[in-house]
Amino acid sequence: MDELLSSIISYFESIDPVLAALYASLFTWVLTAMGASLVFVFNGMNRALLDGMLGFTGGVMVAASFWSLLAPAIEMSGGSVIPAAVGFGLGALFIFGLDKVLPHLHINFGDDEKEGPDTPWHRTTLLVLAIALHNIPEGLAVGVLFGGVAAGIPEASIGAAVALAIGIGIQNFPEGLAVAMPMRRNGASKFKSFWYGQMSAIVEPIAAVIGALAVTVFLPILPYALAFAAGAMIFVVVEEVIPETQRDKYTDIATLGFIGGFIIMMTLDVSLG
Numbered sequence: 001m002d003e004l005l006s007s008i009i010s011y012f013e014s015i016d017p018v019l020a021a022l023y024a025s026l027f028t029w030v031l032t033a034m035g036a037s038l039v040f041v042f043n044g045m046n047r048a049l050l051d052g053m054l055g056f057t058g059g060v061m062v063a064a065s066f067w068s069l070l071a072p073a074i075e076m077s078g079g080s081v082i083p084a085a086v087g088f089g090l091g092a093l094f095i096f097g098l099d100k101v102l103p104h105l106h107i108n109f110g111d112d113e114k115e116g117p118d119t120p121w122h123r124t125t126l127l128v129l130a131i132a133l134h135n136i137p138e139g140l141a142v143g144v145l146f147g148g149v150a151a152g153i154p155e156a157s158i159g160a161a162v163a164l165a166i167g168i169g170i171q172n173f174p175e176g177l178a179v180a181m182p183m184r185r186n187g188a189s190k191f192k193s194f195w196y197g198q199m200s201a202i203v204e205p206i207a208a209v210i211g212a213l214a215v216t217v218f219l220p221i222l223p224y225a226l227a228f229a230a231g232a233m234i235f236v237v238v239e240e241v242i243p244e245t246q247r248d249k250y251t252d253i254a255t256l257g258f259i260g261g262f263i264i265m266m267t268l269d270v271s272l273g
Contacts, residue, residue, distance in 0.1 A: 009272070013158050017150035018212045020158075021143040024165035025208035028138070029201045031169040035176030036197025040190050045181040048250040053174030055254035058241040059261025060171040061138070061233045067269040068164040069141055069230035072148075073223040087224035091231025095137065099239065104130035124183055124196055131179050131200035134240055137232030138168045139204035143211025144225045150216045163272035167265040172201055 012020045073084040103116035105126035114126060145161040180197030184190060211229070215222050245254030 009158050009162050012162055017146045018209060018216065020149075020161070021146035021208045021212035022205055024146065024161065025139050025142050025205040027165060028142070028169040028172045028204050029198070032172040032176035032201035033194075033198035035173035035178075036180040036194045038177050039180040039184050039193045039197065042181070044185060045177065047248055048253050050178055050181070051245045051248060051250040051254040052257035053178060054241055054245045055257030056261035057171040057175060058237045058245070059258035059263075060167050060265040061134075061237050061241070061261075062258075063262040063265035063269070064141065064164055064167055065230035065233045067266055068145065068160055068167075069226045069233075072160070073226040073230075077223045083223040084227040084230075087227030088231035088234075090224070091137065091228035091233075092235040093231075094228070095133070095232045095235045095239075098133060098136070102129055102133060104133055123186065124188060124192075127179055127183065128196050128200045130240065131175060132203050134233075134236035135172075135175075135201050135204050136207050137229050137236060138172075139207030140211040140225075141229035141233065142168065142204070143208035143213075144215050144222070144229055146208070147212035147215025148222050148226070150212065159272040160269060163268040166272075167268050168204075170264065171261060172204075175200065 012024070015023075070084055070088070073087065074081055077083045100116060103114060103119040103126055105114050105123060119126075142161065142165050145164055149158055149161060176197045179200050180193040183196060184193040188196075211225065215225055242258075245251065245257075
């Protein structure tokens with residue numbers, strides 16, 4: 001395993017960092033599709049499993065926000081917390097704004113709990129938009145870290161960027177299934193459920209390239225950009241992911257999933273970063 005990880009890091013060191021951001025985010029998209037593909041094998045999903053997977057997703061996002069984003073942002077600012085605080089707040093406000101203008105529906109919520117402007121759009125579309133909404137900061141986070149590598153910032157290492165991509169990819173696997181399976185349960189065909197499940201992550205490569213390019217062009221924004229991605233992810237976890245896991249009797253399973261996700265992401269980042 002160590003040799004495989006070393007080979008992956010060496011490969012990413014040998015290519016253009018913006019291209020590396022694209023490849024890494026495509027990897028996270030592929031894992032989303034792999035998760036969604038399970039809809040061809042299973043006709044349903046246990047609610048306890050779904051809540052546990054959503055909790056795992058939240059744990060990965062919270063750990064990544066600190067270990068991969070906020071800590072390097074503070075370190076590269078010479079210990080000053082101001083850039084991290086400003087970027088963190090702006091990132092949260094950015095997703096807050098998108099949350100208000102983009103119609104969407106969380107996975108475990110009923111049709112009468114749609115968020116954003118009123119729309120005649122089908123439940124399927126709203127479910128996909130909900131997942132796409134919190135994939136945006138994940139893609140930005142990967143792109144910003146690779147952009148920092150391109151700029152030669154010591155705190156932004158290839159190892160840390162690869163660790164972040166692996167962690168986000170791991171938690172994208174259950175996300176793909178979490179979109180596809182409810183759609184299947186609501187009567188959509190297996191292919192349609194798979195298609196929309198994997199499409200929920202299409203924003204990640206786009207956001208990753210934008211993040212990488214922005215940092216390479218405007219180097220001074222890097223600490224702000226790292227914290228921006230962290231703020232966006234934390235907003236998503238608190239506003240979307242955690243509430244989705246607390247609507248049934250499996251809250252303890254969701255909490256344990258959260259702890260597991262946090263431990264895995266922390267371990268990846270410390271080991272590779």
